[in-house]
Amino acid sequence: MAKRDAVGGTGESLFAAAGMEAAGPLADRLRPKTLADVIGQDHLLQGEGPLARMVQAKKLSSLILWGPPGTGKTSIARLLADATGLEFAPLSAVFSGVADLRKVFEAARERRALGQRTLLFVDEIHRFNRAQQDGFLPYVEDGTVVLVGATTENPSFALNSALLSRASVVVLHRLDxxxxxxxxxxxxxxxxxxxxxxxxxxxxxxxxxxxxxxxxxxxxxxxxxxxxxxxxxxxxxxxxLQKRAPIYDKSQDEHYNLISALHKSLRGSDVDAALYWMARMLVGGEDPLYIVRRLVRFAAEDIGMADPNALLQALAAKDMYDFLGSPEGELGLVQAVIYLGTAPKSNAAYKAEKGAKRAAREHGSLAPPMHILNAPTKMMKELGYSAGYAYDHDAADGFSGQNYFPDGMDRQHFYRPVERGFERDIIKRLDYWQKLRSRRQDEED
Missing domain, CATH: 1.10.8 (Helicase, Ruva Protein; domain 3)
Structure with a gap:
């Protein structure tokens, strides 16, 4: 039977009321006594949930419990040990070092020799460095311990790949x-x-x-x-009450989750949702200049030439914030978000960049055709530099139709504007120049 937690976890938040003593903090008195008492994690603990299946089979594998604070990570680990007959050995990465790990592993080895397996619960496991995380591997592989780690950080970034390959990641939801x-x-x-x-x-x-x-x-x-x-x-x-700000860590996962939500809301032309996500970040203490940098990028990536003024609006928001600071300057960000969210969308410039870079890598170091190279010296003129160059302004329609791609490389079409916003006019221009180009080619043939 599992022992009561000895080293404090940070997740004791989901609790059962029946039969508990009246003394102690409310959260302590309401700790769940069985997995059925846990609130808010039915996707893991009910029906065909992964933890429910493990408990039913009495076969627990190593796990990483990933979720926000107060969702029951420590409670679930303790109750999993109860339900599967494992000895519960808790450890906090905040207060433990190599010597503590050695003691835990030695005790687990001794229990195993007596036929008792150990569930090693490591709270805030992401706080162990890479070398310390590697130290778990042999004991997990040979079955000395079943490792259950708890973390509020994205395991993909916080834990090394060797450890992740030996443990299943389960995601706990914030309580609705x-x-x-x-x-x-x-x-x-x-x-x-x-x-x-x-x-x-x-x-x-x-x-x-x-x-x-x-x-x-x-x-x-x-x-x-x-x-x-x-x-x-x-x-x-x-x-x-002393109300706290919404959970938001500017240097961690939520930082990237919310900026992604803002970006995708703008891309989807949902102005109200975009304003909400930006407000969440500002209320949480985000640097407004971090937000405006994303707005500038968005203006070029997702609007581009469909509305060239979008980039100017984003840069104007940056200038306004630089000039006024918070909170007055934040209104410039609001205006930019409204403008970008309501603007016509096109990623044609973004795709053109990708296509041009791909072609540059594929075709290597092809030289420009000789007719578009300058010839500042007599020798270069004798070698054919600039020979045959047609000055576009000398043409009646201001368009020579010459080839500017390298010799031996077919003409490419990287920029493909969409039928939205200002790019509708650009399509007309490109079509006009293509007709002139084809006409010049026919004349040469």
Whole structure:
């Protein structure tokens, strides 16, 4: 049977109420006693979920539990050990070093000799460096331990490939509104109804931002109020609690997730969604210049010549922010987002860049044709530099139709404008020049 956690985890947030002692923090009293008590992770623990199948087969493989704070990673690991008859050996990467790992592995080896297997739970496993992560491999491979690591970071970046190849990654979801309400109901079952109006109760769940442990901690603060307290509205709730900003780490996964959401919302011409994602980043403390750099890139990549002013608008937002700073300058970002979101879209310039670079790699170092090379010296003129060059302004229609690609390379078409925005006019120009080019070729033939 698994022991109670000895080294603190950060994920004890999903809990069962029945039969628990009244002493201790609310979150501690509501810890789940079985996997069936866990809230919000049915995709893993119910039906054909991967963890449900392992428990049913009594065969647990090494795992990486990846999810945001307060979603039950530590609780699930402890209950998996209970359900499969493994000894639960918890370890925190924050407080442990090589000596601690050696002790854990030695104890697990001794238990194995006695017929008892060990579930080694490593909280915040991403904090171990690459060499330390490699140290787990022989003990996982020979079955000394079943490794269950918990992380809030993307395992693809935070863990080395050798360790990932020996463990299955399972993703825990942030608690949705329904799961958070269920958690509050469990708290009320062992305490008393929370003195909140319906609107304040919804605001409390929003403040928790999917973190069950934080939700219970805030509920516990509310329970310190006198029992006769009138129900709090949203304003009084905000005064009573220290509201934290939404979960957002500028240097980690969420940083890239939200900028991706902003970019794709703009590409999909959903202005309101784009404004929301940008606001999420700004409220979370993101550097506005990081956002505007993406807006400048977007203007060229996803709008391009369909609306050449898009790039100017994005650069103007950067200049406005440089000039005014926060918060006044952030309105320039808002205007740019609105302009970019409503502009006609084209990735023709982006595709033209890719195609031209691909052709440059494939065709190597082909020289320009001699007729478009300058001849500043007599020797170069004698060698044929600039011979036969047709000065386009001398042509009646201002177009010579000469070939400017290298000799031996067929003419390529990298830029293919779309029938949207300003590129409709560009199509007409390109078609006109192609007709003139074909006419000149026919005249030469």
């Amino acid at each position: 509104d329904e799961a958070q309400e269920k958690l509050l109901s469990r708290a009320e079952a062992i305490e008393r109804p929370l003195p909140l109006t319906p609107e304040a109760r919804a605001a409390l769940r929003a403040m928790a931002d999917g973190d069950g442990r934080y939700l219970l901690n805030m509920a516990e603060q509310i329970y310190t109020l006198p029992p006769e307290t009138e129900p709090l509205d949203s304003a009084r709730l905000a005064e009573t």
